[in-house]
Amino acid sequence: MWKRFKRVVASLFGGAISAMEDPRLILEQNMRELNDQVPKMNENIATVKANVMLLQKENKKYANEQAAMTAKIKAAIQAGRDDIAQRYALRLQQVKEAQLRTGEQLQFAESAYEKALQVKKAFMRERERKVQEAQEALRAHERAKWQAKIADTLEQFEVAGVDATHSEMINRVNEQTAKSEARMEMALDSIDTEAMQIEEDAQDIQAQELVKQFKLEMGMEAPAPAARQPQIQIPDEEISSASGAARDRARTE
Template identity: 60%
Template sequence: MWNRFTRAMRSFFGFFVSSIEDPELILEQNIRDLNDQVPKMNESIAMVRANLTLLEKENVKYKNDIRDLTAKVKAAIQAGRDDLAAQYATKLQTEKAALERNEQQLETAKQAYEKSLNLKKAFMREKDRKTQEAMNAIRDARRAQWQSKVADAMESFQVAGIDATHDEMVRKVNEKAAVNEARMQMALESVDHQAVQIEEDAERLQAMDLVKQMKMEMGLQSPAPVSEVGGGTEKTIGKKVEIK
C-alpha cells in the first residue's frame, strides 16, 4: 500500500512539474547560468596565476640567496674562517633544498595555469555552442507556437463549418443553374419555329401593304394598273360562248 501511495505521489509531482515546465524559459535560464560561470572561472584562473607569480618571485629570491651564500662561503674559506664558512654552507644547503621544492611547486603551478587556460577555452567553446543551440531551440519554439496558433485558427475555421457551408452553397448554385438551363432548353424545343417565322413574314407583308396604302392616300404613289392587278385572271367579257 505504501509503495502504491509513494508511486502515486511521484507521478502526481512529476505531472505537476512537467505541466509548469517551460522549455523556452529553462533554456534562457541555462544561458544566464553559463554566462554567470565566466566571472567565477576568471576569478579561479586569477588565483592560479597569483600563486604562480608568487612562486616565481620566491624562485628568484632563492636563487639570489644561494648566489650570495655561495659567495660568502668562498670568502670565508679564503679568509681562513672555516667555522664561518660552515655556517654559510649550512644555510646554503637549506636554501638549495627550498629552491628545489620551489621549482617543483613552480612547475606544478605552471601546469595548473596552462590547464586552467585550456579549461577556459574549452568551456567558452562549449558555452558558445550550447548558447547557440539554446537560441536556435528558442527560435524554433517560438516558431512552433506561432504555427500552433495558425493551425488552431485554421481548425477553428473548419470546425465553424465555413468550408462545408461554402461547398454546399456552391453545389446548390450549380444545381439551380443546371435546372434553369434544362428548363430553357425544354422551352425552346417546344416552340414551333416555322410557325413563328410564318407569323413574322405575314406581319412584315401587312406592314408593307399599309405603307403602300398610306403612300397612295398621300399621292406619293399611283395605284397599280388594272391589267397588273388582274393580270393573272382570264377575261370573259365580249366573248361568245359556243353552245354545242
C-alpha cells in the same frame, strides 16, 4: 510497501512539476547560468595564476640568495675564516632545500594553471554549443507558436464558414463593379461627344475673338489690313458694245 508509496508520490509530483515547467523559461535560465559561470571560472584561473607568480618570485629569491651565499663562502675561505664559511655553507644548504621545494610547487602550480586554461577553453566551447542549441530551440519554439496561431485561424475560417462567406461577398462586389462599369459605358455611348467637342471649339474661337477685340480697343494690337479687291479686266470690244447699246436705249426713250 514503502517503495511503492514513494513511487506513487514521485509519479504524482513528477507529473505536476513536468506540467508546470516551461521549456522556454528553463532554456533561458540555463543560458544565464552558463554565462554566470564564466566570471567565476576567470576568478579561479586568476587565483591559480597568482600562485604561480608568487612561487616564481620565491624561486627567484632563493636563486639570488644561493648565489650570494656561494660568493660569501668563497670570500670567507679566501680570508682564512673557515668558521664563517661553515655557517654560510649551512645557510646555503637550507636555501637549496627551500628552492627545491619551491621548484616542485612551481611545477605543480604551472601544470594546474595550464589545466585550468584547457578546462576554460573546453567549457567555453561547450557553452557556445549549448547556447546556440538553446537559441535555435527558442527560435523554433517561436516559429511553432506562430504556425499554431495561423493553423487555429485557418481552422476557424473553415469551421465558421468564413471561407464561403468571403468568396460569396467577393463575387457580389465583382458583379456590382461590372454592372456599374457597364452602365457608365452605356451612358457615355448615348452622349454625342462629337457635338460637345464642336461646341467647345466654337466657344474657344469666340473667346479668342473677344480678346482680340479688347486688344484692338486698347490699342495693344493694330487692325488687320483690308484685303485688296481683285481688278477685273474688261476687253475693249465689250466696252464698245456696251456703250453702243446704251446709246440705242437713249434714242428709243
